[in-house]
Amino acid sequence: MSGLGTTGGIYPLAPHHLDDLQRIAADARIAATTRLPHPYPPGGARQFFARLERGRTAGTMQVFAIEDRRRLVGVCGLHDITAGHAELGFFVDPAHHGKGHATFAVGLVLAYAFDNLRLTAVWADVLATNAASLRVLDKHGFVRGDERPHDHERWPRDVPLIRHTLTSAQWREHRDGPALVALHPALRTILAAELAAGNAIRDVGRDFPKPGSVLVRLQQPFRALPSPLPDGVTFTAVNDPHWWMGELSAGTPPHLLVH
Ligand SMILES: CC(C)(COP(=O)(O)OP(=O)(O)OC[C@H]1O[C@@H](n2cnc3c(N)ncnc32)[C@H](O)[C@@H]1OP(=O)(O)O)[C@@H](O)C(=O)NCCC(=O)NCCS
Incomplete structure (x- = not known):
């Protein structure tokens, strides 16, 4: 291919x-x-x-x-x-x-x-x-x-x-499953809570922004963010309508959960 x-x-x-x-x-x-x-x-x-x-x-x-x-x-x-x-x-x-x-x-x-x-x-x-x-x-x-x-x-x-x-x-499931399994565990837990709260995955990507990254984009703004965030997870308000509005990041290379 x-x-x-x-x-x-x-x-x-x-x-x-x-x-x-x-x-x-x-x-x-x-x-x-x-x-x-x-x-x-x-x-x-x-x-x-x-x-x-x-x-x-x-x-x-x-x-x-x-x-x-x-x-x-x-x-x-x-x-x-x-x-x-x-x-x-x-x-x-x-x-x-x-x-x-x-x-x-x-x-x-x-x-x-x-x-x-x-x-x-x-x-x-x-x-x-x-x-x-x-x-x-x-x-x-x-x-x-x-x-x-x-x-x-x-x-x-x-x-x-x-x-x-x-x-x-x-x-x-076939398209996104492998990347979701690879997603940083702390973000996977937050993602599960988001899905349980009615949010949905828009798309999933790999190797962006860095080789080895996993990027999950949600359809809706975060609905179930834990407070405080788990150790090692950071939130950034990106507010860029061409990219995304809010971003949770964890690990190196960064894994991202965004909306
Ligand atoms: C079916 C068809 C469209 C595949 O087109 P293609 O561009 O050669 O397909 P791809 O190269 O994307 O993939 C073919 C896959 O089948 C595999 N394959 C090809 N011949 C095979 C065979 N005899 N046994 C097992 N696997 C075989 C290839 O190895 C490849 O798998 P891989 O990527 O895991 O190695 C083509 O063979 C075709 O036009 N056939 C006649 C029309 C037809 O049958 N259409 C489908 C009707 S349902």
Whole structure:
């Protein structure tokens, strides 16, 4: 996955992506594990884009281009967005497999699904033999559910689909859990009291402001600050609307709990 942070990105799928999309979608290796028609019809990408535009307008669909060095290398998107749920779909040009593109894009699309659209759950049905897709979903904390038969004539009859689901709470836990475990114990205790008092975590970061730091940003001002503060914990009124207003700091490198 190294390098994608500077050379890759996801962007709303647009007309200038469609020639590359047409080529990638026509690849038999993509068709083998997706419901894309095969042979892929001429003009298929344009027809898909017209359907996407209607879906965007209706709020039922959003698909992103995965780009690397300004070239389309795959797509990742949300389909059938309804009642707080959506299906996740993705594929990557086989010439670019194994470089972390799907992992990278799925992470960003999940943030879009849960932070922007405020969905409650995202799901994907994956063929039991699709090891790469299973691995991508596992890396993002999807929970494996029931096996179900399929009726797709191109897929082997005896290979089931496996439903994978990720709720917004599971996504946050998967994303934030390791950093919260690493958080300075005194701040962890204060954080637990804040959450019990109805505050919530906005986001969690690592290695800022120093390598080894853990930074937890709360959604609301502190509600349950102990008085006096535990030994080794200091409070600073930062009052910077671009950063944060109040900050509890502990340890070296500093761990911060802020709002
Ligand atoms: C699934 C797919 C999108 C993955 O794209 P990708 O950009 O190559 O994925 P990534 O590089 O981000 O990650 C793939 C992971 O699967 C692992 N993997 C790949 N092939 C594997 C295999 N045969 N067995 C076990 N793991 C495998 C990789 O090692 C990597 O895991 P790691 O980061 O822990 O090493 C791509 O294979 C694809 O387009 N397949 C066809 C379409 C498809 O099946 N889409 C999903 C439908 S549900």
